[in-house]
Amino acid sequence: MQLYNKLSAKEREALIDQAGEDRLTISFYEYHKLNNPEIFRNHLFVAWNELDVLGRIYVANEGINAQLSVPAPKFEAFKEHLDSISFLNGIRLNIAVEQYNKSFLKLKVKVRNKILADGLTDETFDASNKGKHLKAQEFNDIISQEDTILIDMRNHYETEIGHFEGAITPDVDTFRDSLPEIVKDYVEENKEDKNIVMYCTGGIRCEKASAYFKHLGAKKVFQLEGGIIEYVRQVKQDGIENKFIGKNFVFDDRMAERISDDIISNCHQCGEACDTHSNCANVHCNLLFIQCESCKEKMENCCTEDCMTVNRLPTEEQKELRKGKEVSNKIFKKGRSENIKFKKVEVQ
Known part of the structure; x- marks a missing residue:
């Protein structure tokens, strides 16, 4: 019984091309007590591997958090499998706004302590006592009220390229x-008196946060049902006014979905209007930053000239330089990053 990947990402990419099938990028989560996450993890891997499902899935005692790429012809079979699991029967699936056949190139099902790293040590609050879910039109209505505070529960590099007006x-x-x-x-x-309204990409962060805020005494707590992904689907389906500006950052190879034509961020190297994230081509650096096409060409997809120098070395020399060193997982932050400063790199 195969329980782990045997193909490299490059080999899987070739198989996707050969198959010539469209794939659907979807996500879902569910908080549910699992007595044996390891057994559940193995069950999922076997079943989904047979369906050519790819993606990143976290399983823990508190439930499951999944981001997947499913072959379109096997989508119904995939849903049938989900429905065969009692606590996932009929679960809402967030289907990506923009489809890309190579959003994931491996099936990774991992057991973790939590499906969402929240840093909370107070276990006395009831995680099921969540805020009220709002559909797209309800969300638009409440965020227009003066007694509402709208909070984006995502990280700075996500909100930098797109967010709701006034958040x-x-x-x-x-x-x-x-x-x-x-x-x-x-x-x-x-x-005590304000509407505390929150949103995130697909809803999972708000599930935990809304329950925690209610535990701390917040009286009026609301969350966007299904997050930005479901909001956009409802906006398009029902002809509702879109209040989201820019791009929605996503955690797969697409990196973002364009929601509106607004570009609200800038290239971290030259300052031109840009909202395209990139990882530095120097594997050891791997800095996540915003880079325009002009800088990408001139800087060879690197964040600094030092990284350009390293990236030009033969592969084996680069490997030698990385020996014994941890690969970076840095994110650009104005005033904090040691690798790059806003407008510091001169591009001729």
Whole structure:
């Protein structure tokens, strides 16, 4: 019984091309107590591997968080399998706004302590006592009210390229970082009388955050049902006014979905209007930053001239340089990044 990947990403990419089938990028999550996450993990891998499902799935005692790429011809079979699992029967699937056949190139099902790293140690609150879910039109209506505080529960690099009009966008790197900051700056002083409305990409961060805010005494807590992905689907389907500007950052090879034509961010190298994220081509650096096409060409998809120099070395020399060193997972942050400063790199 195969329980792990045997193909490389490059080999899988070739098979996708050969198959010539459209694939659907979807996501879902569910908080549900699992007594043996490892057994559940193995069950999912075997079943989904047979259906050529790819993606990144986290399983824990508290439930499942999945982002997947499913062959379109096998989508119904995939749904039937989900429905055969009692707590996933009829679950809402968030289908991506923009489809890309290579959003994922491996099937990774991992057991973790939590399906969402929240940093919370207070286990006395009831995670099922969530905020009220709002559909797209309800969301538009409530965020227009003066007694509403709209909070983006995503990270700074996500909100930098797109967010709802008038939203508070905390300057944080992770969801774990955001909770104490939001509680201190916004929840504590407004928990008695304000509508505290929140949103994220697909809803999972708001599920945990809304329950936590209610546990802390917030009276009127609301969340966007299905996150930005479901909001956009409803907007298109029902002809509702779109209040989201820019792109929606996604955690797969697409990196973002364009929601509106607005470009609200800038290239981190030259300052030109741009909202396209890139990872530095120097594998050891791997910095996530925004780079326009002009800078991408001139800087060879690197964040600095030092990285360009390293990236030009033969592959074996690069491997030698990386030996014994941890590969970076840095994110560009104005004033914080050691690798790149806004407009620092001169592009002739």
